[in-house]
Amino acid sequence: xxxxxxxxxxxxxxxxxTFTAPAAGVTALFGRSGAGKTTIIQAVAGVVRxxxxxxxxxxxxxxDAARGIDLAVERRRAGYVFQDARLFPHMSVERNLRYGxxxxxxxxxxxxxxxxxxxxxxGHLLGRRPHTLSGGEKQRVAIGRALLSQPRxxxxxxPLAALDAARKAEIxxxxxxxxxxxxxxxxxxxxxxxxVLRLSDRVVALKEGRQVxxxxxxxxxxxxxxxxxxxxxxxxxxxxxxxxxxxEAYALSTLAFAGGELRVPRVEAPLGGAVRARVRAxxxxxxxxxxxxxxxxxxxxxxxxxxxxxxGPYADVALAAGASRLAASVxxxxxxxxxxxxxxxxxxxxKSVAVDSRNADFTVPPEPSA
Amino acid sequence: xxTPEEWTAVVLSLKVAFWxxxxxxxxxLATAVVLARFDFPGKSLFDGIVxxxxxxxxxxxxxxxxxxxxxxxxxGQYLAEWFNIRLIFTTAGATVAAAVxxxxxxxxxxxxxxxxxxxxxxxxxxxxxxxxxxxxLTITLPLMLPGILSGALLSIASALGEFxxxxxxxxxxxxQTRTIPLAIYSATHMPDGDAMAARLTAxxxxxALGALLLAGVADRQIRTLIGRA
Numbered sequence: 001x002x003x004x005x006x007x008x009x010x011x012x013x014x015x016x017x018t019f020t021a022p023a024a025g026v027t028a029l030f031g032r033s034g035a036g037k038t039t040i041i042q043a044v045a046g047v048v049r050x051x052x053x054x055x056x057x058x059x060x061x062x063x064d065a066a067r068g069i070d071l072a073v074e075r076r077r078a079g080y081v082f083q084d085a086r087l088f089p090h091m092s093v094e095r096n097l098r099y100g101x102x103x104x105x106x107x108x109x110x111x112x113x114x115x116x117x118x119x120x121x122x123g124h125l126l127g128r129r130p131h132t133l134s135g136g137e138k139q140r141v142a143i144g145r146a147l148l149s150q151p152r153x154x155x156x157x158x159p160l161a162a163l164d165a166a167r168k169a170e171i172x173x174x175x176x177x178x179x180x181x182x183x184x185x186x187x188x189x190x191x192x193x194x195x196v197l198r199l200s201d202r203v204v205a206l207k208e209g210r211q212v213x214x215x216x217x218x219x220x221x222x223x224x225x226x227x228x229x230x231x232x233x234x235x236x237x238x239x240x241x242x243x244x245x246x247x248e249a250y251a252l253s254t255l256a257f258a259g260g261e262l263r264v265p266r267v268e269a270p271l272g273g274a275v276r277a278r279v280r281a282x283x284x285x286x287x288x289x290x291x292x293x294x295x296x297x298x299x300x301x302x303x304x305x306x307x308x309x310x311x312g313p314y315a316d317v318a319l320a321a322g323a324s325r326l327a328a329s330v331x332x333x334x335x336x337x338x339x340x341x342x343x344x345x346x347x348x349x350x351k352s353v354a355v356d357s358r359n360a361d362f363t364v365p366p367e368p369s370a
Numbered sequence: 371x372x373t374p375e376e377w378t379a380v381v382l383s384l385k386v387a388f389w390x391x392x393x394x395x396x397x398x399l400a401t402a403v404v405l406a407r408f409d410f411p412g413k414s415l416f417d418g419i420v421x422x423x424x425x426x427x428x429x430x431x432x433x434x435x436x437x438x439x440x441x442x443x444x445x446g447q448y449l450a451e452w453f454n455i456r457l458i459f460t461t462a463g464a465t466v467a468a469a470v471x472x473x474x475x476x477x478x479x480x481x482x483x484x485x486x487x488x489x490x491x492x493x494x495x496x497x498x499x500x501x502x503x504x505x506x507l508t509i510t511l512p513l514m515l516p517g518i519l520s521g522a523l524l525s526i527a528s529a530l531g532e533f534x535x536x537x538x539x540x541x542x543x544x545x546q547t548r549t550i551p552l553a554i555y556s557a558t559h560m561p562d563g564d565a566m567a568a569r570l571t572a573x574x575x576x577x578a579l580g581a582l583l584l585a586g587v588a589d590r591q592i593r594t595l596i597g598r599a
């Protein structure tokens with residue numbers, strides 16, 4: 001387990017974060033740039049020193065301001081994957097990979113060179129120099145180098161941010177394998193909703209150095225109070241679904257969730273597979289009676305739980321559809337015109353095409369961690 | 371081609387340049403590291419003193435060496451008394467003069483190279499379990515190699531050309547302190563010295579060009595070696 005409770009102040013920036021991360025699985029640090037995500041993992045690595053608080057990883061105290069403990073960077077065994085890879089230019093790929101491995105002698109050598117090379121598919125690169133590698137290859141080597149240092153945890157600082165969409169798609173499956181095949185806690189810094197939904201189990205949402213929310217991904221990403229972190233456009237709910245049908249003729253899939261069914265554009269997942277579907281509040285419309293003759297293919301009966309007038313024209317409507325929560329963003333004017341009020345049963349309309357896989361709304365979530 | 375007297379000057383020049391560089395390089399490296407990486411009270415003053423030989427008239431540097439390291443100098447008298455080291459009129463003295471004059475150039479070249487090393491790579495190495503010294507030896511130093519090489523070549527070039535401090539400190543003694551520039555200076559004072567001055571000038575040009583070409587080749591090799599091609 002990773003316990004983090006730190007605070008620091010620098011000119012123009014203050015950070016306070018308190019959370020725990022499980023002993024295995026991915027915990028995402030999510031927020032826009034300047035939120036303090038990177039500062040947190042730098043503090044865990046020992047590169048940045050908090051003003052107060054403590055950091056404990058797997059029972060070992062890395063930092064404790066009160067007790068004057070500040071373990072040296074090289075003794076923390078925190079595998080750090082930087083956004084810009086930071087491979088040593090004067091060494092071959094193999095020597096880069098061995099750099100941490102050689103210095104981890106004496107540590108429990110649980111992660112073997114051959115296994116890492118196989119996991120990341122970098123066997124053909126071993127003799128090459130870093131400057132001859134593509135961005136995606138560099139990042140895979142950097143991940144391997146961190147793994148071979150026999151780390152107690154992995155710190156990943158937006159490892160995909162510097163890559164184009166094609167390279168991202170190339171690396172994501174490796175990150176999923178990494179998550180599923182190593183029993184390491186991973187702190188994953190990202191500003192991408194899609195990456196967080198796809199890779200992580202838990203999320204810590206940050207805004208300008210302040211921790212806004214923390215908890216399981218589907219829960220946190222469905223909360224209305226993370227609006228300041230993600231912005232109104234992305235506000236919505238995350239539904240844990242199972243694929244029940246593929247309709248090849250129309251290229252649609254049917255997903256079952258606790259509140260009913262969703263018909264959506266074809267999902268690349270097997271029948272019975274688990275996917276996370278993200279429904280933006282702005283893509284949910286409400287009707288008092290079951291609409292007829294509309295193109296919208298998802299009509300779900302739902303009960304209004306709460307209505308919160310937002311800024312400007314908006315009102316946030318919280319809905320219960322069966323056992324699932326949904327959020328709808330409508331105008332305050334509509335609330336008045338339809339006489340929407342808590343307790344009222346309405347029909348929630350979700351356009352299939354609004355839940356578009358291009359926006360990484362569909363993601364294969366991790367195996368539930370034991 | 372060259373007279374024995376001229377050969378003596380050429381060999382002496384190379385010897386002085388080599389040993390001056392050899393002995394000053396470790397100190398220049400240490401000084402560059404201190405200046406580039408450490409902060410301490412009085413750093414500006416230290417910085418100034420290191421670069422002083424570059425801006426002072428060379429004759430002044432030579433004179434300062436004379437009154438400190440000369441036979442009756444503040445330190446020189448003890449060097450002679452305790453270690454039997456005499457610098458006046460000797461090759462050792464010429465080497466000291468050349469080393470002192472070239473020192474700031476060497477420091478500067480190494481310092482620039484050190485400041486160009488990506489500190490992110492050093493951080494990465496530390497997260498991989500390397501101590502500070504380990505990082506310096508395996509990451510920083512190899513990446514600085516082009517700078518150290520160019521510092522060394524600058525040092526050799528400036529030592530080969532050293533005149534003012536040498537002639538002031540250790541005088542113009544054939545076979546001991548008469549390097550190529552001093553020999554040319556002497557030749558211009560001899561009634562039939564024109565030919566000798568011309569030959570030594572040609573040698574100077576050949577040496578300088580050779581050093582430059584060598585530097586280019588070595589630099590390319592090192593850059594390929596450290597992946598900065």
